[in-house]
Amino acid sequence: MIRRMFTCCLLAAALPVLAQQEDSLRIRAIADEILENGKAYESLRVLTKQVGARLAGSPGMYKAEAWGKKTLEQSGADKVWLQECMVPHWVRGGKDQAYASAPAKNMPLDILALGGSVGTGAKGVKAPVILINNFDELEQRKEEISGKIVFYNYKFNNKLVKTFLAYGDAGKYRGQGPSRAAKYGAVAVLVRSMSNAADNNPHTGGTNYNDSFPKIPAAALGLIDADRLASLIGANKNTSVFIKTMAKMLPDTVGHNVIGEWKGTEFPEQIITIGGHLDSWDPAEGAHDDGAGCVQSIEVLRALKAIGYRPKRTIRIVLFANEENGLRGGTKYAEEAKAKGEQHYFALESDAGGFTPRGFGFTVSADQLTKIRQWAPLFTPYGVHELNMGGGGADIGPLNRTFQTPLAGLQPDSQRYFDIHHARSDVFEAVNKRELELGAVNMAALIYLVDKYGL
Structure with a gap:
């Protein structure tokens, strides 16, 4: 009887191992x-x-x-x-176009309209550009926003090894940025692409308008051009930007x-x-x-x-x-x-x-x-x-x-x-x-x- 009980215990202990072997083979x-x-x-x-x-x-x-x-x-x-x-x-409606202008200098910009954004129409929009690093700065400088194109230059946090955390952190500038700028009278928005890439490809993605404020054109900017535009604005506060997108919602x-x-x-x-x-x-x-x-x-x-x-x-x-x-x-x-x-x-x-x-x-x-x-x-x-x-x-x-x-x-x-x-x-x-x-x-x-x- 003792031997039989001992054998049963051994079999019971072996069952999980045998099951795992079967699962491993499967x-x-x-x-x-x-x-x-x-x-x-x-x-x-x-x-x-x-x-x-x-x-x-x-x-x-x-x-x-x-x-x-x-x-x-x-x-x-x-x-x-x-x-x-x-x-x-x-629908995007055609090729998105943009360039920056400062005295004696025009610089083409690689952009993509954000999904769901309105377009500028065939004539485009040209206005002074203001560089905003984050929403805190937007609030601090809200009196300067009216009639301008807001350029959100919020950078992907490269210190975050889990890159989806960096994306979640930066994504609010694409999702909320256009309406928050429109609240203070901005006429358009450029957003630094949500990426840590080394190239200049702009990254699109959806934006969400707050119906309490005007819907303004919004586009993502390639990272190299984002850095170039930031440098241009730093050197000349009178920099303006032209944007043309034909996007529309059907x-x-x-x-x-x-x-x-x-x-x-x-x-x-x-x-x-x-x-x-x-x-x-x-x-x-x-x-x-x-x-x-x-x-x-x-x-x-x-x-x-x-x-x-x-x-x-x-x-x-x-x-x-x-x-x-x-x-x-x-x-x-x-x-x-x-x-x-x-x-x-x-x-x-x-x-x-x-x-x-x-x-x-x-x-x-x-x-x-x-x-x-x-x-x-x-x-x-x-x-x-x-x-x-x-x-x-x-x-x-x-x-x-x-x-x-x-x-x-x-x-x-x-x-x-x-x-x-x-x-x-x-x-x-x-x-x-x-x-x-x-x-x-x-x-x-x-x-x-x-x-x-x-x-």
Whole structure:
């Protein structure tokens, strides 16, 4: 009897080890499938080179939706459909132009109108320019603002190793800056690009007007030109700037989330969502932001099917509409889920570029994070070492707010992301095939573990 009890204890102690060995082999099979037979990189090439830019409401948006539907069908989804949502329709309207003028000197400036901004009209706007380093200085000098172009020269904080913190810190000048300047009579705004790049590419992105104040033209300025303009203003206080943009907002139009579903075998009512956003800003191809996240999400489905996995829960791949300038797709997805009484068990988003994976950030309970961290040794062979609290994504955020759905976001190495974010340099050639695939490997591994063991 004692011997039998001792043997049972040994078997019980060995079970977690045996399970981890089984999981390690299963994840190795996932990795081998993606690294040897992966489709993500080629899918991204088609999306970027044959579809290209795909801002909400543009012809590229509809081409991208057709690409997404076809690619999900080819990747093995049981069912694929388009979920309609109304999206904003902002157009750039042509090439943005600017130059600075001081006595005996004209200096061209590389700019991009901010998304959602109004244009100057065909004649453009020319006015004295005033350099403002931060909002505190704007308040201190508010009597000097009227009739001028405000140049916000707030620099990316290079001391912050986690570059998304620097982006969050600087982003308020793009989002709030135009209206805060308009409050004091500014006629236009230039914003130093939200980047720590070494080139001169301007980085666009959405701005948000406060309806209490006039809507004024707003544009992002390349970093080299931002430094040159600051030097010119420092040397000559009478510097003026000319800006011409033809941007305008058109009526909302119809867009779609593209959804592919794989039915679960044991708990089909419990839905695991995996996704990225299909839209991108217009100056480039949207390769890292967020073509990478879209193809990685599709690759999770394809690879798990390819190795013969049968999910317990229903897995949905969602290519979200309109993340960049409205979040209408993510909002619609959660609204319709609530209306249908769906159960959203877990959601994973990739929207931080296709760079080398470093970790995942989670919005979960403390107990759930403790359970997830028990899986850490299974990720380390594939480059992921951080499983931390705090993460998810803009498009899956509404699921958490609606259902308290646990969330996760893939966290790649971020040091190069803001070199290309919202800039003309976000092209297919900037994506490394191996890094992109490793991101998909880790995403698939996380989905496998969540589906198998639950949270």
